[in-house]
Amino acid sequence: MESLNLLLNGFQLAATPGNLAAAAIGVLLGTLAGMLPGLGLSGTIALLIPISFGLDPLTALVLFAGIYFGAAYGGSTTSILLNVPGEGASVVTCIEGYPMARRGRGGAALSVAAIGSFVAGVLGLVSLVTLAGVVARAALAFGPQEYLCIAVLALVLLSGITGGSLVRSALMATIGIMIGTVGMDPLTATGRFTFQVDALYDGISFIAVIMGTYGLAEVLHTASGGTEVQRPPRIRLRDLYPTREEAGRAAPAILRGSFIGLLVGLIPGPSGTISSFLSYATEKRFSRGRSEFGNGAIEGVAGPESANNGADSSTLIPLLSLGIPFNSGAALLMTGFLIHGVTPGPNLISGHPDLFWGLVASMFIGNLMLLVINLPLVGVFASVLMTPTAYLMPIVSVFVLIGAYFIDTSFVDVGVVVLFGVVGYLLRGTGYHMAPLVIGVFLGPLIERSFAQSMVLLDGDLLKLFARPLSGTMLGLAIAFIILRIAYGVLVQRRAAATSVAGSQT
Amino acid sequence: MRDAALPRSNWTIQLVVAGALLAITAGYLFLAFGYSFGSWSNPRAGFLPRIAGVLGTGLALINLVSTLLRRPADCDLGEMPLRALGVAAVLAAYPVGLSFGGYLASTAIVTFLLVKLFGARTWLMPVVVAAATSGGTYLLFARVLELRIP
Structure with a gap:
């Protein structure tokens, strides 16, 4: 009941004309940028961070909430209309969405995706309202040992399930931690790895790293000819209505997908991608139209899109209550918060209830606006996809660099963005994932501080971390996960070797 | 092997x-x-x-x-990685340009060079886009958001 009153108060704060305008602008810009092929949720937020400079904290947070949900929806549009997934989470949407578009049901696929995203988003926010306060209250009792073990578990899980090589993901996470150690040591105030550059004493800006690895790296990838833009089909308003049969088949898929997304969003890692794949597998097995899968089954759009958005919403629970982002999208959202002096974590809810509840209310509003504004305008949005990249990408680049300058009105940050843009382009192009690196940069200082404090408290005995129930459980889970992941890798290799031997014998 | x-x-x-x-x-x-x-x-x-x-x-x-x-994952650096590096070089020069040439001029020049690098064939449209980007971002950041531009 208390949460409900606080939420109503949040609605009063969020529903000012200025904040409503910010939510609408955020949703529109988020959708537009999210539709740019290849940019994805993280790239979109990185790109749009600069437009929040100069706004008051709540308005900026409202804007970011709109961008966050708008970008998630924008990605599905390119998947359905062009068969171009903006990011991993949209890959599944292509499988059924694009065949639907090819047989003239693209509008129905888009509207089902939007409705599914809305339902999952609202359910996710209800979970946030219900659980964030409870988790945050529990987190107030956490000591450095708990924070250390949560951060380590998050990094281990993220590295293990990001996809590709475990060694490469773990290497990226470790390099992220290394980058996080540049600057003043939190214990002794010793400058480290600064090479006598004054600007580096404050450390390498996490925001600049993110703008480089996600925003600029994508621009460079496009410059190299990595992303082709096609002409999308025309979508009229009347095309958006699903038939009665389509609606009847999509509704249970939306509910199943939402539930899967809500659960997976609470696990560190690329929850959007994992939940959408899980949802697709579920629908393919259990839905009424499973015989149509591969040829444009509406359940294959409704379920994964709901799961993806549900995961994006529920991942806000650990972000806002613990201050720990579980994936790169959440890390970017957190970046937006930090720029405006708002630090997510247990103290946000108790110390700044107006900001927290105003933000939650604005997320409800943002989700509603997404449905009301974006759906009728989808045809207009699709025309953006026809903008030549030769003009679009230079504007995006300039926007990112100017935004980097405004982080700390420093040219060093601009240089960091360019450097990490090139690094991100090269590493992504050669099979390394950026999410573990980015989360490593963010969690590095937290790990260093809590590790050092824990060692002082535990008199240097690492085994005592297992003596506390929560830290022991987290650490045990992390170790168990590493062992299982290695065992799985060995098993896959042996199977591949056995198959190869059998193949050569026949 | x-x-x-x-x-x-x-x-x-x-x-x-x-x-x-x-x-x-x-x-x-x-x-x-x-x-x-x-x-x-x-x-x-x-x-x-x-x-x-x-x-x-x-x-x-x-x-x-x-x-x-072992067999590594295939590379996906695009068909024109040198063009990407050219874009990066222009962007790296941007802060230097800002220090010496001021915001409006250097932003316009950098945008123009990028548009050409991205493959625009004509001259008029890149000039228009460069001028519009420079002026538009100046208006947004310096006038609307009242930020101190370089």
């Missing part, structure tokens, strides 16, 4: 990147030894850097060996 189906240039790029990562982590570890570790019960400035350095160097070494011995 290296997979024969993998183009040599891709494998070379994979090796160069893996080697560079090893060099970076090893260099970091070398520098980390310049800071005091303290002890496990009394950590100092070099505590985490040394642990991360050892872990990172070990992982980078395994990665390099694995790239040498």
